[in-house]
Amino acid sequence: MSKFRLVAPFMIIMLVLTACPAGDDPGTGGSAAPGGSDGGGGGGEADGSITVTSLWGGAEEEAFQAVLDAFTESSGIKAKYEANRTDYPTVLRTRIQGGNPPDVAIIPGIGTLRSLARDGSLISLSELGIDQASIEANYAPGILDVGVVDEELYGIMVKLNSKATIWYSPDRFGEMGVEPAEDWDALLQLTEDIKAAGGTPWALGAGDGWTLTDWFEIVYLKMNGPEAYDTLFSPDGDWTDPTVQAAIDKMLEVLTAENIEGGIDGASATLFVDAVAKVFSTSPSAELYYGGGFVGGIATGADVNPDLAGQEGTAIDWFPFPTIDGNGEGLVTYGGDVMAALVNDSDVKEFMEFLTTAEAGQVWAEGGTIISPIVSVDTSVYPTSLIQAEAEQVTSAEAVRFDGSDLLPADLLGALLQSALRGEDTAPLLEEMQAAMTTAWEEA
Amino acid sequence: MAVASPPASRDPQPKRREGGFQVNWTALLFMLPAALLLLIFLVFPAIFTVGLSFDRGRGGEFSEFVGLRNYINLFTNDPNFLRIGFPPSGALWNNVLWVVFYTFFCVFLGLLIAVMATRVRYEAIIKAIVFLPMAIAATAIGVIWSFVYFPNQNTGLLNGILGIFNIGPVAFLGSPDTVNWALIAVGVWGSVGFATVILSAALKGISTEVLEAARVDGASERNIFFRIIIPMVSLPISVVAVTLVVNVIKLFDLIYVMTRGGPGTSSRVIAFAMYQEAFPAGRYGYGAAIAIVMLLLLVPVLIFNIRRFSTERVTA
Numbered sequence: 001m002s003k004f005r006l007v008a009p010f011m012i013i014m015l016v017l018t019a020c021p022a023g024d025d026p027g028t029g030g031s032a033a034p035g036g037s038d039g040g041g042g043g044g045e046a047d048g049s050i051t052v053t054s055l056w057g058g059a060e061e062e063a064f065q066a067v068l069d070a071f072t073e074s075s076g077i078k079a080k081y082e083a084n085r086t087d088y089p090t091v092l093r094t095r096i097q098g099g100n101p102p103d104v105a106i107i108p109g110i111g112t113l114r115s116l117a118r119d120g121s122l123i124s125l126s127e128l129g130i131d132q133a134s135i136e137a138n139y140a141p142g143i144l145d146v147g148v149v150d151e152e153l154y155g156i157m158v159k160l161n162s163k164a165t166i167w168y169s170p171d172r173f174g175e176m177g178v179e180p181a182e183d184w185d186a187l188l189q190l191t192e193d194i195k196a197a198g199g200t201p202w203a204l205g206a207g208d209g210w211t212l213t214d215w216f217e218i219v220y221l222k223m224n225g226p227e228a229y230d231t232l233f234s235p236d237g238d239w240t241d242p243t244v245q246a247a248i249d250k251m252l253e254v255l256t257a258e259n260i261e262g263g264i265d266g267a268s269a270t271l272f273v274d275a276v277a278k279v280f281s282t283s284p285s286a287e288l289y290y291g292g293g294f295v296g297g298i299a300t301g302a303d304v305n306p307d308l309a310g311q312e313g314t315a316i317d318w319f320p321f322p323t324i325d326g327n328g329e330g331l332v333t334y335g336g337d338v339m340a341a342l343v344n345d346s347d348v349k350e351f352m353e354f355l356t357t358a359e360a361g362q363v364w365a366e367g368g369t370i371i372s373p374i375v376s377v378d379t380s381v382y383p384t385s386l387i388q389a390e391a392e393q394v395t396s397a398e399a400v401r402f403d404g405s406d407l408l409p410a411d412l413l414g415a416l417l418q419s420a421l422r423g424e425d426t427a428p429l430l431e432e433m434q435a436a437m438t439t440a441w442e443e444a
Numbered sequence: 445m446a447v448a449s450p451p452a453s454r455d456p457q458p459k460r461r462e463g464g465f466q467v468n469w470t471a472l473l474f475m476l477p478a479a480l481l482l483l484i485f486l487v488f489p490a491i492f493t494v495g496l497s498f499d500r501g502r503g504g505e506f507s508e509f510v511g512l513r514n515y516i517n518l519f520t521n522d523p524n525f526l527r528i529g530f531p532p533s534g535a536l537w538n539n540v541l542w543v544v545f546y547t548f549f550c551v552f553l554g555l556l557i558a559v560m561a562t563r564v565r566y567e568a569i570i571k572a573i574v575f576l577p578m579a580i581a582a583t584a585i586g587v588i589w590s591f592v593y594f595p596n597q598n599t600g601l602l603n604g605i606l607g608i609f610n611i612g613p614v615a616f617l618g619s620p621d622t623v624n625w626a627l628i629a630v631g632v633w634g635s636v637g638f639a640t641v642i643l644s645a646a647l648k649g650i651s652t653e654v655l656e657a658a659r660v661d662g663a664s665e666r667n668i669f670f671r672i673i674i675p676m677v678s679l680p681i682s683v684v685a686v687t688l689v690v691n692v693i694k695l696f697d698l699i700y701v702m703t704r705g706g707p708g709t710s711s712r713v714i715a716f717a718m719y720q721e722a723f724p725a726g727r728y729g730y731g732a733a734i735a736i737v738m739l740l741l742l743v744p745v746l747i748f749n750i751r752r753f754s755t756e757r758v759t760a
Contacts, residue, residue: 089724097504115726119503207618207707268707269595269615412523415708418620432523439521443500443727 046347049078053095054106054337055088059297063367070363071354077347096121101342104351107155110146110407113338114444117149123341124152128349135356140395143373146402147338155338156355159370161293162390163214163403164332165318167279168288172199176287180319184250187322191259194287203286204260204267205275206421209414213405214333215255215290216417218321220247222328226399233404235441239434245427248420250324255421261286264422277304280316290321292335293390297369312386320393330398335406336373365391410440490739497736501729514733524709525717525734535705535712536737538624542631542695542713547688549632551681554639558647559669561640571644575637582634586701589630593617593702617703620710627711631698635691639684646680647673686749693741714738 056064061083068079082102084091089108093116095101101121107113116122125132132153136144139157147155166180173179176197181187194201205211221229224243231237232244257263261278262270270278272291279289280299289295299316300309308316323329339355341348354360361374368383371391379395382388394400405413412433420426497515500508518525526534557574561567577585594600595615597607606612616626650673658668674681696715699705705712705720712720714734722731 093723093726112726119726121503209708265619269618418708436521436523439517
């Protein structure tokens with residue numbers, strides 16, 4: 001007994017000490033040294049299989065799985081898909097810190113891409129041995145630039161959606177005797193006409209701040225053009241500039257208490273999907289919804305109204321976001337996801353190259369959940385007329401601009417617009433945002 | 445960031461020894477494992493976090509010393525953490541609301557229920573019911589109340605009830621004006637049982653002779669409550685209050701399950717802001733600074749607690 005008394009503490013110490021990690025395992029390379037000295041790229045050893053993570057599930061996952069299958073078929077490299085439906089950025093960062101990153105990951109947002117790239121967690125395409133110039137021709141101008149951090153291309157845009165689409169039901173428009181609008185004044189008139197016909201014009205899911213940032217971005221782009229847009233959503237952006245206030249005022253011309261289903265309070269408490277349902281459920285209560293191209297998939301999906309599937313063009317359709325005071329014809333905002341490599345080996349290089357091919361784009365497009373950013377993907381492969389038209393809108397646009405709030409280093413715009421919607425004075429809020437945003441850009 | 449009170453193993457016994465300082469090797473040896481564990485899992489992470497809070501902390505490692513910049517930004521340039529204005533907002537302010545209202549209502553309702561329950565025959569049943577939420581995990585409480593608050597008259601219990609009176613549906617968790625109050629109400633529901641049970645035990649400790657003497661002397665029930673019962677249970681009340689304050693400064697789970705800090709960032713609390721900045725956003729240095737602010741807020745409460753425990757030992 002007395003012997004054990006002396007031994008026990010030492011046993012515990014030994015247990016604790018052996019349980020401590022013995023330093024970083026050199027075999028796993030989250031931030032592996034740049035390879036490519038052999039010209040063929042590839043720092044680590046390829047083992048004939050890759051793991052890809054994203055937060056897609058359901059139809060989106062199926063469509064992506066088809067891409068992975070096509071890759072395995074053409075390369076012989078096994079591709080395993082892992083979905084993290086919740087807390088995706090947290091799980092991804094934890095895996096990176098734990099020295100066990102996936103080979104390739106969809107990166108949730110450009111802010112995350114920027115931060116991971118600067119952390120040294122991502123492998124740039126040039127480190128992989130892929131030349132940006134060689135794949136540039138596959139994309140519309142500017143699309144690849146979204147994945148550039150500090151002049152290095154890290155993320156490849158793999159899927160996108162237009163955010164210049166206003167959704168409505170042609171059948172119900174016919175009953176009310178109204179038609180889609182082509183410019184802002186016509187949109188205001190349309191709003192009045194719907195009210196006159198006894199309907200409620202707009203649904204709005206302002207509970208999700210990003211639905212309002214989408215509104216702001218398209219209005220700002222149409223009013224001020226691509227160059228001003230680029231500046232605003234860059235470190236040089238000035239949120240106290242009068243054009244910002246003007247764009248907010250413009251969008252609030254439509255988004256008034258009388259025009260929105262449930263009024264301002266109701267809309268503030270409504271989330272995105274619920275707002276879509278207000279226009280497209282079996283008992284609709286509003287006529288118009290502005291939101292990205294993905295609204296079509298959600299409206300015809302299990303969450304809202306599966307009966308609409310097959311009725312595209314009659315029960316559900318969209319028209320392009322109108323020009324504003326004659327400006328903004330052919331300007332389109334879009335949102336999208338980028339994919340980046342976290343491990344440097346030849347399997348990963350091959351996969352990233354595959355993602356830039358028309359073959360991969362085509363297989364993915366056939367799934368009907370995305371617009372492929374690859375220009376040579378023929379629009380006829382898209383399964384529905386809605387998504388075909390969306391692809392045409394993007395590819396034929398005069399200029400496309402990426403979702404600006406996704407480029408910002410701090411999540412402040414949504415809350416500001418929610419306050420603006422509730423009628424708060426935005427001038428002091430914009431000043432506050434300018435100060436916080438300046439800091440956030442410095443810290444990004 | 446785990447915060448725990450120091451081990452209760454520091455018995456006053458060595459002090460009582462006569463003569464000079466003597467090292468009790470056996471005692472030290474026995475304390476060593478616990479001390480080591482504390483060192484590895486508490487002291488080291490705390491020091492690491494303090495260090496990280498003065499750093500940019502890219503990728504969770506020391507990358508660039510930034511001095512006090514994280515703290516300065518936190519208090520002057522982050523409307524999500526603290527916006528000074530009327531009314532103030534931000535995670536820190538929300539936590540102040542929690543500390544004040546959650547603690548007050550838990551203690552107030554706990555005392556009320558405890559006092560009233562002692563006067564009825566089915567006391568045990570009442571206390572069991574009030575205590576029941578304590579047996580439910582906070583995440584489960586969050587899920588239950590998400591359904592209660594659901595902004596639909598068919599799914600949401602509360603809106604179903606309001607619907608009978610043709611009110612609503614009200615999105616309790618969907619509006620920045622209501623979300624914090626709705627969450628605090630859930631917190632109170634979950635913790636009032638704790639206050640009730642402790643205070644009820646304290647009430648039982650008041651000798652009936654004192655109360656009878658007061659009644660014989662003609663004191664009104666109101667006077668008995670405020671002049672006798674409250675002073676006599678003031679120590680348990682402060683124990684309960686301090687425990688609740690410590691819990692609520694660390695609050696995370698309810699927010700994470702029910703609102704994720706939303707809508708927007710309007711229901712964030714300090715611990716949630718720390719999680720959000722450090723992990724999803726990857727700003728580890730900034731998150732560490734928030735963690736240190738949380739720790740500093742807890743320190744006075746813990747000092748108060750330790751002091752009281754030591755004085756208690758003297759008087760007991």
